[in-house]
Amino acid sequence: MITIDGVVGVGKSTLMDIFTKEKGYVAFEEPVVNNPILDKFYYDRERYSFPLQIFFLNERFKHIKKASQQGKAVLDRSIYGDLIFAKMLRDNGEMSEEEFNIYLDLFHNMIQHCKAPALMIYLEVSPEEAMRRIAKRGRDYEQVVEAEYWINLNKEYREYFSQYNFSPVLTINVDNLDFENNPEDKAFVMNQINAKLLELGIEEAIA
Template sequence: MIILAGMIGVGKTTYTSRIAESLGTQAFFEPVDNNPILDKYYKDPEEYGFALQIYFLNKRFKSIKSAYHQDNNVLDRSIYEDALFTYINTLQGSISQQEYQIYLELLDNMMEEIKGLPKKAPDLLIYLDGSFDHILNNIKKRGRSFEQPTKDNGLMDYYQLLHRNYKDWYENYHYSPKMRIQTDDFDINKPKDWEAVYRMIQQEMSILGIGEN
């Protein structure tokens, strides 16, 4: 199983689709369009912060169990990142310390269940790193109204805090092999750029023996 990681707006959905298509495997996406809580969270994070993280954690666990049925399936976010989002919400006061501890206990229980699956961890984590300006531009271009930062909604502070913490998260990630792709350097809608990116991924997979019979 291959997992994409990276903050909101970095391009995980596009990369996940292209990687799965090239590998001939299945892509598993974060539930956004049919998420009944997400837009409410952006309007009132203190009311919906905890509920949103529990929702994502539950859906992520379900996706992981499904993805393990076939080699090289691709997930567009990892369960290992969920704790980071919950931590950021705790720093901003959207989630209480008590809720945070409940969340961590639930996450620990789920991680124990994952250890019982045929594979204990992903085969490879691909971290998509991008400059803050590049990510903001992506968020603007995809046009989800509830994601757009304004002077009053506090989203700019949230995105900046998340962006700063993601780099430390990646450096400390130790559950599986990992690689970094600097998304500012590539537009994978262009064939040459995608060929370059996919070549990097193939090289890493070859080193790790992923996809070999």
Template sequence: MHIAITGNIGAGKTTLARKLSEHYKWDVLYEAVEGNPYLADFYEDMSRWSFNLQVFFLNSRFSQAQKIRSMHYQTVVQDRTIYEDAFIFAKNLADTGMMEARDYQNYLMLYETITNTIQAPDVIVYLKADLPKLRRQIQKRGRDFEQSITDEYLLNLNGLYENFAQHYIDGPLLTIDVNNLDFESNPEDFGFIIQEMNKTLGYR
């Protein structure tokens, strides 16, 4: 199976992907953050680097999708989905004027060409987190380039995530409200997520 974790910056996707892979003995594919040649520049000047960054992430996600397809007999948990690139991050940049309309249309044509060749995840897990939770997590992990992210930017993304979750029709989507959960440190909180995962996956 292909299990994908989705959610805003700081929602806990990477941590959950790691813990699920350890619990279920699944393979895991992480988002290309470390070593990303555009990310730090993007947070300094979003308008200048938005298209470059989104194309980099789109290519990275497509490469992961191809790898997942080649792993026929293994279950893989993926940190973030290709859908978020187009319908949340790139859309937000276009909506707020930080990506030119012609660049966004060019991006969408490339996105559609790519997604026509790949399959949707078997299950998407959406980690729902409000602004205070996101802020605490961003501060906790201490990436310098993320400290300049504005509240408005995060709130815009949250709105687009909610819209995406409500209208997603390509497979099961499990929503987990993580505002009051500490699944990294609290075994009971992680156990709750495992219970929800088992119900969604049909495990007993």
């Protein structure tokens, strides 16, 4: 089981598609399409922060249980990365301390029963580039978010993954890479992933 994480707009879904189309990995996509809360959250974060984070936590837990039964699975975003959002919402006063403590208790209970990924791929990007990509893909509910939110999220991600220790991690800076449309950039990214998989002794290296 491989997990791809990073801030909004960094290219997680694109990289996951490469795993599925070229190596036959089973994809577990981030639950955004059928999420009844996500668009409401961006318009009223204080009201919807707690139910949204509980929704994601529960969906992520279900994905991990299913993915653990697959020989080759790739997940878009991690249960560990979800904690970054909850903490930032608490720090910003958009989730109460009581709600955060309930979330944290559930999180710690769940990860005791979660299989850690064989490899965590963290896609790192500057806040400026992330915001450019968010604007380009044009999801209406993301366009109403102030720049400060994305900047703070990027900072929290960098701090969290500098200390992440639940599994092996590969950090790839994608600021100047377009691995969706540029074959050379795609090869550069996949070569790094392939080398890490071989280093870890994971049999199914990515060509």
